[in-house]
Amino acid sequence: MSLAAPFTKLMYVSSLGKQVADGIERMDKILDEPPLAETSSPAAVTGYGVTFENVKFTYNAADEAVAISDVSFTAKQGEVTALVGPSGGGKSTLANLIPRFYDVAEGAVKIGNTDIRELSSEYLMSIVSFVFQDVFLFKQSIAGNIGVGDKNATREQIVAAAKAAQCHEFIEKLPQGYDTVIGGGGVHLSGGERQRIVIARAVLKDAPILVLDEATAFADPENEQKIQFALSELMKNKTVIIIAHRLSTIRGADKIVVMDKGRVAETGTHDALVTRSGRYARMWEQYVSAMDWSIAGKEAANV
Ligand SMILES: Nc1ncnc2c1ncn2[C@@H]1O[C@H](COP(=O)(O)OP(=O)(O)OP(=O)(O)O)[C@@H](O)[C@H]1O
Numbered sequence: 123m124s125l126a127a128p129f130t131k132l133m134y135v136s137s138l139g140k141q142v143a144d145g146i147e148r149m150d151k152i153l154d155e156p157p158l159a160e161t162s163s164p165a166a167v168t169g170y171g172v173t174f175e176n177v178k179f180t181y182n183a184a185d186e187a188v189a190i191s192d193v194s195f196t197a198k199q200g201e202v203t204a205l206v207g208p209s210g211g212g213k214s215t216l217a218n219l220i221p222r223f224y225d226v227a228e229g230a231v232k233i234g235n236t237d238i239r240e241l242s243s244e245y246l247m248s249i250v251s252f253v254f255q256d257v258f259l260f261k262q263s264i265a266g267n268i269g270v271g272d273k274n275a276t277r278e279q280i281v282a283a284a285k286a287a288q289c290h291e292f293i294e295k296l297p298q299g300y301d302t303v304i305g306g307g308g309v310h311l312s313g314g315e316r317q318r319i320v321i322a323r324a325v326l327k328d329a330p331i332l333v334l335d336e337a338t339a340f341a342d343p344e345n346e347q348k349i350q351f352a353l354s355e356l357m358k359n360k361t362v363i364i365i366a367h368r369l370s371t372i373r374g375a376d377k378i379v380v381m382d383k384g385r386v387a388e389t390g391t392h393d394a395l396v397t398r399s400g401r402y403a404r405m406w407e408q409y410v411s412a413m414d415w416s417i418a419g420k421e422a423a424n425v
C-alpha cells in the first residue's frame with residue numbers, strides 16, 4: 123500500500139520530464155535564431171513610398187522552393203496598392219518583408235530611397251503599422267492592447283481609436299469594459315472582434331505606412347462596411363498596401379499588383395487590368411459570376 127503513492131508520483135515525474143524536454147527544445151530553437159542584423163549607422167527616410175527591387179526570398183535557405191522571386195514594384199505614398207492573386211501566391215510573404223519580419227535573400231525593400239536594413243528597427247516599427255491575417259493580442263487589458271501602438275496614449279485617445287475601429291460597442295459590454303483582460307476569466311473574443319482591436323491599435327499608432335492583410339476577412343457584411351469606413355479614414359494620405367480576396371474591396375485601388383507563384387503576373391488599375399483580359403480579368407469574371415450566383419440563389423429561394 124505504501125509503495126503505491128511514491129510510484130504514482132514517479133509516473134508523473136517521467137511525463138513532466140518529457141514536457142520540460144519538449145519546452146526546452148522549442149526555446150532552444152528560438153534562442154538559436156540569429157538576431158536581426160542592426161545597422162551601426164541608422165539612416166533617415168526621405169519619403170514613405172515602399173519599393174520592392176528585384177526581391178527574392180525563401181523561407182528556408184536550403185529549400186529549393188522560392189516564396190518570392192524577382193518582384194519589383196512601388197507602392198506610392200498617398201496611394202492604395204492592392205495585392206491580389208491565388209492562395210499561396212506570396213502576398214502575405216511580401217507584406218511580412220516590409221516590417222522586416224524576414225530579410226530578403228536578394229534585392230532590396232526600400233522606404234523612400236532608403237534600404238530598410240539601413241534603418242534602426244525601432245524607427246522602422248514606428249513608421250509601419252500592420253493588421254495581419256493571424257491577429258495577435260497580449261494577455262493584458264483591452265486598453266493596453268490598443269495602446270501598444272502608442273505608449274503615451276490617454277484613455278480618451280484609446281476610446282476614440284476603438285470607436286473609429288468599430289469596437290467601442292462590444293468593449294463597453296464586457297464585464298470590466300476597457301480594463302477587461304483578454305484571455306483571462308473566461309473572456310474570449312471572436313475573430314472579427316480581435317481583428318477590430320488590432321485595427322484600433324493601428325488607428326491609434328497612425329503610422330505613415332499601413333499594411334493590411336485580409337483586414338475584413340472575419341467581418342459580417344454590416345461590420346465589413348463599418349470597418350471599410352474606419353479604414354478609409356485611417357488610409358488618408360498614407361502609403362497603403364492592402365491584401366484582399368474579395369476583389370470588390372480593392373476595386374478603387376490606385377494600383378493592383380497580381381501575384382502568382384511568387385512573381386508579379388500583372389500590374390495596373392482595375393479598369394486597365396479588366397480590359398487586358400489576362401489573369402486579373404479572369405479572376406474578376408469568376409468573382410462577378412460568383413456574386414451573380416448567390417443573388418440568383420436568393421431569388422430562387424424566395425419563389
Ligand atoms: N512560415 C513559412 N514557412 C515556410 N513556408 C511558408 C511560410 N509561410 C508561407 N510559406 C510558403 O510561401 C508561399 C507563399 O505563401 P503566402 O502566405 O505568402 O501566400 P498568400 O498569397 O498570402 O496566400 P493566401 O491568399 O492564402 O493568404 C506558399 O507556398 C507557402 O507555403
Ligand SMILES: [Mg+2]
Pocket residue numbers: 213214215255335
Ligand atoms: Mg496570405
